[in-house]
Amino acid sequence: MSNPDVIVVGAGLSGLACARALVQSRLKVMLLEAEAKPGGRVRTDVHEGFLLDRGFQVYLTAYPEGQRILDVEALKLHCFMPGAKVWRGGRLHTVVDPLRQPVTALAHLFGSVGTFWDKLRVLELRQLARSGEEVDVWLRPQRTSRRYLEELGFTEEMVEGFLRPFLAGVFLDRSLMTSSRFLEFVFRMFSSGDAGVPEQGMGAIPEQLAAKLPPGCLRGHAPVAEVWGHRARLADGEMVGAQAVVVAADPPAAARLLPGMPVPMMNAVTCLYFAAPAPPVEGPWLVLNGEGRGVVNNVAMMSEVSPAYAPRGQSLVSVSVLGVSSDGEALRARVCEELKEWFGAGVAEWRHLRTYSLPFALPAQTVEALEPPHRPVRLSPGLYVCGDHRDSASIHGALGSGRRAAEAVLTDLGLYS
Numbered sequence: 001m002s003n004p005d006v007i008v009v010g011a012g013l014s015g016l017a018c019a020r021a022l023v024q025s026r027l028k029v030m031l032l033e034a035e036a037k038p039g040g041r042v043r044t045d046v047h048e049g050f051l052l053d054r055g056f057q058v059y060l061t062a063y064p065e066g067q068r069i070l071d072v073e074a075l076k077l078h079c080f081m082p083g084a085k086v087w088r089g090g091r092l093h094t095v096v097d098p099l100r101q102p103v104t105a106l107a108h109l110f111g112s113v114g115t116f117w118d119k120l121r122v123l124e125l126r127q128l129a130r131s132g133e134e135v136d137v138w139l140r141p142q143r144t145s146r147r148y149l150e151e152l153g154f155t156e157e158m159v160e161g162f163l164r165p166f167l168a169g170v171f172l173d174r175s176l177m178t179s180s181r182f183l184e185f186v187f188r189m190f191s192s193g194d195a196g197v198p199e200q201g202m203g204a205i206p207e208q209l210a211a212k213l214p215p216g217c218l219r220g221h222a223p224v225a226e227v228w229g230h231r232a233r234l235a236d237g238e239m240v241g242a243q244a245v246v247v248a249a250d251p252p253a254a255a256r257l258l259p260g261m262p263v264p265m266m267n268a269v270t271c272l273y274f275a276a277p278a279p280p281v282e283g284p285w286l287v288l289n290g291e292g293r294g295v296v297n298n299v300a301m302m303s304e305v306s307p308a309y310a311p312r313g314q315s316l317v318s319v320s321v322l323g324v325s326s327d328g329e330a331l332r333a334r335v336c337e338e339l340k341e342w343f344g345a346g347v348a349e350w351r352h353l354r355t356y357s358l359p360f361a362l363p364a365q366t367v368e369a370l371e372p373p374h375r376p377v378r379l380s381p382g383l384y385v386c387g388d389h390r391d392s393a394s395i396h397g398a399l400g401s402g403r404r405a406a407e408a409v410l411t412d413l414g415l416y417s
């Protein structure tokens with residue numbers, strides 16, 4: 001493509017959303033991606049017929065930005081149960097959203113984690129998180145999640161047995177130092193819709209966005225080495241210029257390209273995939289570690305959610321461990337030992353498929369990081385930045401920041417009111 005109007009660096013969800021909005025306003029966009037394929041942190045690899053998302057993640061149907069830009073029906077979403085199984089006290093407990101699974105909730109009301117009053121507090125939290133508009137959540141006074149849950153009066157058992165491992169799986173942080181704004185946003189999204197994965201893996205989300213761009217717009221294998229003014233230099237020395245440049249790279253790469261751009265604190269996670277002859281738990285459940293010890297945070301039966309995740313006759317199990325380890329072999333052995341306790345000796349028959357170590361998975365959503373909740377996307381006239389580090393650490397945040405950056409470009413070019 002020659003003479004683009006706008007150059008977008010990075011084809012993760014934020015760059016794709018930005019490019020899409022600019023193309024819809026009839027601008028010529030050059031989207032430069034360092035990797036062969038678009039998607040950034042949302043990619044799915046095919047390995048021996050298994051679909052391996054690069055780290056366990058889910059799409060929430062209540063995301064307002066997703067509703068704006070994605071054709072969710074075409075993604076053929078397969079959903080998790082609204083709740084979780086919790087490993088605590090040597091057995092699995094069932095915890096469900098009482099308003100979405102009332103019959104199951106009634107059956108488990110007294111046998112599961114937490115007290116009757118904790119269940120009422122969950123309803124109170126749900127009510128708080130769902131009150132007002134989505135934008136209001138980001139303007140409420142902030143405190144840490146730990147303080148917020150204390151103020152609501154949850155028992156220690158409920159926090160340790162369910163809320164901490166559940167939220168750790170979302171925040172990728174067990175410390176509960178995440179802002180109450182993000183906690184309320186997450187609760188609002190989980191309680192207003194479903195959590196699921198596209199039939200063919202999470203990578204179907206960026207693929208859908210990329211497919212809507214005009215031919216020649218997206219260039220893979222095109223790492224940008226430098227950005228200045230309205231120009232970019234590719235790693236192979238090629239120079240490209242436009243009326244505007246949007247840096248939609250991941251936070252560490254954005255900081256390299258944009259001097260002065262701070263690198264946010266990032267949370268890390270390791271995701272191990274195993275092929276099992278049979279699922280250790282039947283049904284589309286997420287299983288949480290409510291024991292407060294061990295390395296495993298959560299386990300997901302991916303092929304019970306979407307059967308396409310595993311070849312016929314086999315099951316795919318995804319295991320998330322917070323942080324990254326320098327000794328992959330030792331970690332794998334430890335995970336298997338721990339899960340034998342949860343699921344029995346059959347774990348010995350599991351076959352390790354692949355491990356994804358993700359040291360820069362998510363920007364930490366601390367109180368400081370979310371003040372202001374939406375960081376500026378215009379750096380100077382003609383130079384813009386987007387990505388989850390400008391918004392919330394989520395698919396919703398990445399898509400929204402891309403839309404905001406496109407709106408800033410269009411405003412400066414006199415094309416948006």
Ligand SMILES: Cc1cc2nc3c(=O)[nH]c(=O)nc-3n(C[C@H](O)[C@H](O)[C@H](O)COP(=O)(O)OP(=O)(O)OC[C@H]3O[C@@H](n4cnc5c(N)ncnc54)[C@H](O)[C@@H]3O)c2cc1C
Nearest residue numbers: 010012013014034040041055057058224250253387388395
């Ligand atoms: C393990 C994990 C679990 C998650 N779980 C969830 C979840 O359950 N729900 C949810 O909503 N969100 C989840 N997220 C968060 C979500 O995936 C991210 O917030 C979102 O994908 C970020 O998109 P982005 O466009 O901001 O950045 P990225 O996806 O990082 O995209 C940046 C792109 O820029 C490219 N790039 C970098 N440098 C250059 C360069 N110099 N030149 C050209 N290209 C460059 C990269 O290759 C990449 O494609 C999770 C993330 C991870 C990693």
